[in-house]
Amino acid sequence: MPYLITRMRRRPMRCLLSIICAAAVCGAIFGLFAGERSMDKSIDAVYAELPVKCAITNLRGTRSEGLNIPGWAVNLFFQDERYGPSHPETIFLGYIKEVSAQTSIQALIAQKPYTLVGLTDRGAARELADGGGRIIVWREGYDESFFSGDESGCVVPNGLSQLESVTVEVAGVETVTAELRVIGTYFGTGDKANTIYCTWEAVCDIELNANHGITASSLSAVFSDNRRIDEFWEKCGSKYFAFVDPEGVPQEWGVTMYRYYPFALAIYDDTLKSTVASLEQSKITFMIFGDIMTALALVFGFLLGELITKAREQELALQYILGLTKSRVIAEVMAEQLTLSLLGFGLAIGLLFAAIGISPPWLKIAIAAAAQIIGFLIAALRAVGKKSPELTKGVE
Amino acid sequence: MIVLENVSYTYSDKSRKTDALRGVSYTFEEGRLYAIMGVSGSGKSTLLSLIAGLRTPTVGRVLIDGEDTAEIDACRLRRDKISVIYQELNLFPLLTAEENAAYPLTIKRTPRKEAEKRARACLERVELKPELFGALPKKLSGGEQQRVAIARTLAAGSKIVLADEPTGSLDKKNGDNIVEILQRLAHEEKACVIVVTHDPSVAQRADETLTIVDGTIEEKQ
Numbered sequence A: 001m002p003y004l005i006t007r008m009r010r011r012p013m014r015c016l017l018s019i020i021c022a023a024a025v026c027g028a029i030f031g032l033f034a035g036e037r038s039m040d041k042s043i044d045a046v047y048a049e050l051p052v053k054c055a056i057t058n059l060r061g062t063r064s065e066g067l068n069i070p071g072w073a074v075n076l077f078f079q080d081e082r083y084g085p086s087h088p089e090t091i092f093l094g095y096i097k098e099v100s101a102q103t104s105i106q107a108l109i110a111q112k113p114y115t116l117v118g119l120t121d122r123g124a125a126r127e128l129a130d131g132g133g134r135i136i137v138w139r140e141g142y143d144e145s146f147f148s149g150d151e152s153g154c155v156v157p158n159g160l161s162q163l164e165s166v167t168v169e170v171a172g173v174e175t176v177t178a179e180l181r182v183i184g185t186y187f188g189t190g191d192k193a194n195t196i197y198c199t200w201e202a203v204c205d206i207e208l209n210a211n212h213g214i215t216a217s218s219l220s221a222v223f224s225d226n227r228r229i230d231e232f233w234e235k236c237g238s239k240y241f242a243f244v245d246p247e248g249v250p251q252e253w254g255v256t257m258y259r260y261y262p263f264a265l266a267i268y269d270d271t272l273k274s275t276v277a278s279l280e281q282s283k284i285t286f287m288i289f290g291d292i293m294t295a296l297a298l299v300f301g302f303l304l305g306e307l308i309t310k311a312r313e314q315e316l317a318l319q320y321i322l323g324l325t326k327s328r329v330i331a332e333v334m335a336e337q338l339t340l341s342l343l344g345f346g347l348a349i350g351l352l353f354a355a356i357g358i359s360p361p362w363l364k365i366a367i368a369a370a371a372q373i374i375g376f377l378i379a380a381l382r383a384v385g386k387k388s389p390e391l392t393k394g395v396e
Numbered sequence B: 001m002i003v004l005e006n007v008s009y010t011y012s013d014k015s016r017k018t019d020a021l022r023g024v025s026y027t028f029e030e031g032r033l034y035a036i037m038g039v040s041g042s043g044k045s046t047l048l049s050l051i052a053g054l055r056t057p058t059v060g061r062v063l064i065d066g067e068d069t070a071e072i073d074a075c076r077l078r079r080d081k082i083s084v085i086y087q088e089l090n091l092f093p094l095l096t097a098e099e100n101a102a103y104p105l106t107i108k109r110t111p112r113k114e115a116e117k118r119a120r121a122c123l124e125r126v127e128l129k130p131e132l133f134g135a136l137p138k139k140l141s142g143g144e145q146q147r148v149a150i151a152r153t154l155a156a157g158s159k160i161v162l163a164d165e166p167t168g169s170l171d172k173k174n175g176d177n178i179v180e181i182l183q184r185l186a187h188e189e190k191a192c193v194i195v196v197t198h199d200p201s202v203a204q205r206a207d208e209t210l211t212i213v214d215g216t217i218e219e220k221q
């Protein structure tokens, strides 16, 4: 390769053009790949951060409160043998977190009827939230986090606020008396005026003692891993609950099992699915453009080759006249172009890596580099492959 | 030694065929300067490209030192034995005079230093001013460029030099000078120099002048 460097040095603009072309192709591919990766990251983030809830509903999926959910169903979410039979083969707990449940029983306090409501901490967060003219005053040392424990305390309506504790009497299979410490009072009006809020555990204890079983009025949970929702449904959920689609039309209405267990499990993942779908769409767009770019590298290489060999026709002809074989003439142009392309690719990879810090799509880049070189080679072969005398035309 | 045996050449384009040479037989000896004359389109350039192995005869044979150009690798022939000089554009535009002259040596893998030394010696023999050795062709006059081309021929040590109107774009003085150098090349280096020209004064210096008429050689003197 005599004078390869010399010639390159004396033609800096041409070299720069080649380097920039290669860098542009490589940069575009890398950039599109970065876009693809950022979509992946966004999808991961959506899966990780968007809370998806499931709730036990009626078979039409239209009502999720005021249900009489039996102990065995509750136990799927709590894994507490006192509530009902245990189902070791279907461990809901592996898929869910933050169970929000509510149970209620009728109780007598000083001969007056009250509704005793047991809430898990998440259920309490919703039920006792400010609003509806309800203001809660906690006794010293207590706040909402009390509902995550199992203390036998309660939040009473305004009328009972002066009491230190309330003694409730619950009639069921057996009549049970229990004492609850008053730890908060709420001021408000409406249908909740005769309701007393306690921890889930406390009410369940009373209920178990009175009825030897529990019944929940509502039950929901948040998935702990959104990527395993489908797996959860297949392995666990579908064994106990009917499937309801978003329009509320049950899919397996006819199955006899649901005549005895008339519950469905609604999974509120529409937002998750649509968000992920649109991100996937963008990702695919990036991928397609990346592939198009890779294919375009061939065209770019060819056009650049045509441009360069046209401009160098005289030189190529001279080399041939001076006794270089055609393959050697091509080898020389290719060596020069290869050097410049590699420089361009290296430059683009280096700059983009420094800027965005993700490792480049080596395979795609290698394919693009190969495509560009092949495109260039085709042009070079075309230029030199013409009948030998035509090659010398530029000189003759 | 170049032997043409009943050489014919026909250009076949898509539409038409042109018989550029018809049954030419001739023998060119080493150590002699030949002038080829003839009207435009008579087939002079075609003859040179056949001898250079850039084309192969449609009919007949071209033998260089007994080897048929159609059968051997013509590239090797040009690298080792034959040099071609055209009217212009003979030099690599990105190489200096010295690098252009050294080119045949570098492609034969002569060490760079040695090649440059020999190239400089050749440039001196064609009387190029030493301050121009490092100049790029575009800075050289037509005559200077032709001298560099001849120096390259010298450096290559070619025994056959084919020049197609080498003085065509030069003034009289420069043209005479170039022919003189070519003449010396034939006589001193014992090369076979064939010059295609339209200039009768060039032909006068030749040892032999051939005239091509309509694709056939008419020998003169």
Ligand SMILES: Nc1ncnc2c1ncn2[C@@H]1O[C@H](COP(=O)(O)OP(=O)(O)OP(=O)(O)O)[C@@H](O)[C@H]1O
Pocket (backbone or CB within 6 Å): B011, B012, B013, B018, B019, B020, B038, B039, B040, B041, B042, B043, B044, B045, B046, B047
């Ligand atoms: N590439 C080609 N394709 C077709 N015909 C050609 C080609 N080159 C030359 N010819 C024809 O062949 C004939 C001989 O051409 P050639 O170039 O050998 O003439 P020439 O004697 O060198 O002329 P000039 O003095 O003008 O250079 C001409 O009629 C020309 O038109």
Ligand SMILES: [Mg+2]
Pocket (backbone or CB within 6 Å): B044, B045, B046, B164
């Ligand atoms: Mg001609």
